[in-house]
Amino acid sequence: MRPDPQPPKRPLSLGRLIGGLFLPLVVLAFGAAALLYHPDTPLPDPWNPTTPLDPMAEVTPLTHWKLSKAVSDPMLCWAALSASGTIYSTREDQNNSDSCHIRTPTRITRIDATRLNPVETRCEIALRWAMWDRHGVQTAARKHLGSSVTRVHHFGSYSCRKIAGSNRMSQHATANAIDISGFDLADGTKIRLRNDWDGPADKAAFLRDVRNSACSWFGLVLSPDYNAAHHDHFHMDQGRWGRCR
Template sequence: MKNRSGKWNLAWLGVASLLLSACGAIPGGDRQTSRPQSSAGLGSFDPSPSARQCFSQLGKAKVRFSPLPNRNFQGGCSQIDSIKLLDVGTDVTNLGPVKCQLASKFAAWTEYAVKRAARQYLGSELARIETMGSYSCRNISGSGRLSQHAHANAIDISGFVLADGRRITLTNHWKGSRREKQFLTAIHQSACKRFGTVLSPDYNAAHRDHFHFDMSGNGYCR
């Protein structure tokens, strides 16, 4: 965030350890218990040049956020070039630290895909996006590799609430009515054009109740 003088406000938000339900990234990723984590100090605010550019882009898009200090945790988990999203133009639940580039893609997806699809296919404005979290220090289930969630580089989305009160969830509506399926299909296809990896309920049973988005991979979409 910038202060009135136009300079970056480097005030940090306190970051609690988040034990959020999350999934893996590339094939084979489903849930498992988060590993305990401990911080090696409070970290330092030293964003990379690409992160600084990302901060500027988010500011121009009128997305409110707070930069977070770089931190490394036990087991190789980390939060580097991460931010706390404060306002993307609609309410978002359960979202913790996310890498700036992922946050930028998520904000654009919300504005130009989800909001438009809600109006087009469901005839209502978007009121809220429900997530299952972002940062979680854990491996991809069944492997020794860290999940993208362990680097604040993934978001899981479980549902959407409309201004008319309807709640569209991946669990109940991925194979719902024609309009509901059109809405979820449209935003899934848009996500596949924005994120490095996109997993849907069609991927495997572990993703039956959410979309998984991360910035790894090169357009892997299921």
Template sequence: MRNDRDRPMRNMVALGIFSILLSACGAIPGGRGEPVQRPATSAGIGVFDPSPAARQCFTELGKANVRFSPLPNRQFSGGCSQIDSIKLLDVGADVTNLGPVKCELAGKFAAWTEYAVKRAARKYLGSDLLRIETMGSYSCRNIAGSGRLSEHAHANAIDVSAFVLTDGRRITVENNWKSGHREMLFLTAIHDSACKRFGTVLSPNYNAAHRDHLHLDMSGNGYCR
């Protein structure tokens, strides 16, 4: 019969082994000091192999208190892909309908939300931001009217359609781009800020296909319409 006095020693040994195994897994910070383990993958689905730039991006998001979950790299037919992508869990406001996004884009989006959208909502609309509504991020498709893949096909774009405030108001790109003085000032301010953060920003001023949303992506070199 085992002596119960040996149990603490056995527990300490087991804990030491577990700690060694955990450190070997390479946990990645997921924001707010919480470790996010590498996502489990299956053959043919994806491999978790982020680039050095992505690993640095994960660290920076964690320091900014952005909660997220890293995703495995995936290649799809037709040239579509999700490389160095994450699932955003919390950017300080609710965000609807958002799928995989490249880490760099996610970082810019989180900063835009915190330092542009929230501040503009308080300044021009006198209320705090509750939620950002989007039309999605990743989508394996071409640019409308062309044969070239959209940045959405690489999880490198987000389409933002509306903003909901804590007082219940809902500001939409479609209805307020040219309607309502304060609402227009708000949308103009966040559009101008977006142009300083993202590679390409397309608004209703660009064409009819963007009448109801702001397209934000990391391609281009400050193209803003």
């Protein structure tokens, strides 16, 4: 007796594969959501997407996502700025013209332990500056110079003007930029870009390290490597163009 013929095997189609995975994925998604929102979730805050940005916490793959969320809302931005130890006060929006204005104006006088001359800028710039100070500047100072930065020098943020040699308005015209010219350290060391970019090896290495770390927190960073107009400062902004040089 011949055995009964076996039915042909159906090929595994993409549709069948997706259909077979759908229910397990749904269960997994609901389980993950329950873990995240449960008050006893095992995820530490820096790794938990449901907790707000903590500028003082370790940097994780979620940090920049949390930062983008914080700067999209003035109240969240100011809350994060407070958590960073920044001393600041808020102001009413300045609307000098369509091309010259400040949204969410924020006057800062200190970033955690780092002192500075008062400057008025946008909350986003202030918060990104605080993140850079915490996770870039201080780390580089300890690494290359064995001390911490206690004062930062700047050329300001808001300035209703065009880009030098151009008809386009500068990012400074909307306080969407900050220019940094130097640093003072706790041990008395003074560092200025105009003198130290190509100066002693430890100072030059520090300045290049903080330039590179600024590129993690700002969309555009220009240094003395870019052109002669930036021989004495870092220009950092959140405009349309991205560059790190």
